[in-house]
Amino acid sequence: MRVEDLSSIERLKDLEQLYLCWNPKANKLWDMSKNPNLKHLSIEDFKRLNHIDRLESCYFLQELNLAGGIWTNLNIDTLEPIKQLQNLKVLGLSNLKVKDNSLEPISHLKMELNLSNQFSTEEFAMLSVKLPKTKCEYFHPYVKLKDVPTDEKDIMVIGKRKPFLNSTNDIKKLQKYEKQFKEFQKKYVVT
DSSP: OSSOOGGGGGGOTTOEEEEEOSSSSSOOOGGGGGGOOOOOEEEEOTTTTOOOGGGGTTTTTOEEEOOOOSSOOOOSOOOOOGGGGOOEEEEEEEEEETTTOOOGTTTTTSSSSEEEOOOOOHHHHHHHHHTOOBBTEEEEESSEEEEETTTTTOHHHHHETOOOOTTTTTTTHHHHHHHHHHHHHHHOOOO
């Protein structure tokens, strides 16, 4: 889809689901308030899209997926517009670069989160405290990878630029990362 102007989507009043993939020209979204029935939206591989502010008017959205492409990140300035999406039940963010590096704008939403491991460990720890009822596999210091032989690196440490480790040979390192994650969590616990 090589279309710079997405405003024609505004005419689709009964639109409920929309999946847009690979648009190298569009640099802004359309007026989503004109699609009052839109419940599921997926935007992938829009290399010129930096602002998602028009999502704010899509308060009826239940599922949102924002993703980069195979070779290109989706570079957006902030996740702040997602803060307005109070009806959101599922949020997917992958191959994404957020200029302000913050997951805080989504810290008050109650939903299922599908994230890629590209934010700081502290951001994941903060969300794990602020969203105790939210399901996300990255709300832990590390995750065990499936289908990996036990003699290989079968643990992914949570956080940007963190290593893959072996669950048997790297126990001390895993304990260090677990302690660090808990320290980050303590910063966000409200007493």
